[in-house]
Amino acid sequence: MFDSSCYYISTQRKTWDDSRRDCLQRGADLVVIGNRQEQAFLTGFTEVAWVGMTDRRREGRFVWVDRTPVNRNQLQWARGQPDNSNGAEDCGDLYTRIDFIGLNDSACTTLRQWICERKLS
Incomplete structure (x- = not known):
């Protein structure tokens, strides 16, 4: 738990879409990281995990699953990211x-x- 949110970190591995479906079935959604403090809290629970951001609708314009834009300057990105490697990287994850x-x-x-x-609530 952090601030006013409760989190579930999976032990299984799934695609981004299947991961989101799992969250929705739990009455939740993939995490929307609001600030660096929340990001710091989530960093380290696992080496890499899907989060609730994507740029599927428009390349380079990441949005969260709640449809708010990702403020790229407010959060920490891994070195050189995002890079859309091979023109096929449209979903967000958090690396540690x-x-x-x-x-x-x-x-x-x-x-x-x-x-x-x-x-x-």
């Missing part, structure tokens, strides 16, 4: 490696763990 820490764009079909978020 010694030499690669922060948000990243990956192919949506890659199997990863994921982080769900449920806002508490």
Whole structure:
């Protein structure tokens, strides 16, 4: 738990779309990271996990699953990211490696763990 949200970090690996479906079935959604404090809290639970951002609708314009734009200057991105490698990286993940820490764009079909978020009222 952090601030007014409760989180679920999966132990399985799924695609971004299947991960989102799992979150929705839990009454949550893929995490929307609002600031660096929340990002710091989530960093380190797993080496890499899907988060709720994508640029599928318009390349280079990331939006969260709640349709708010991702403010790229407010959050920490992994070095050189986003890079749309091979023109096929439209979904967001959070990396925690010694030499690669922060948000990243990956192919949506890659199997990863994921982080769900449920806002508490």
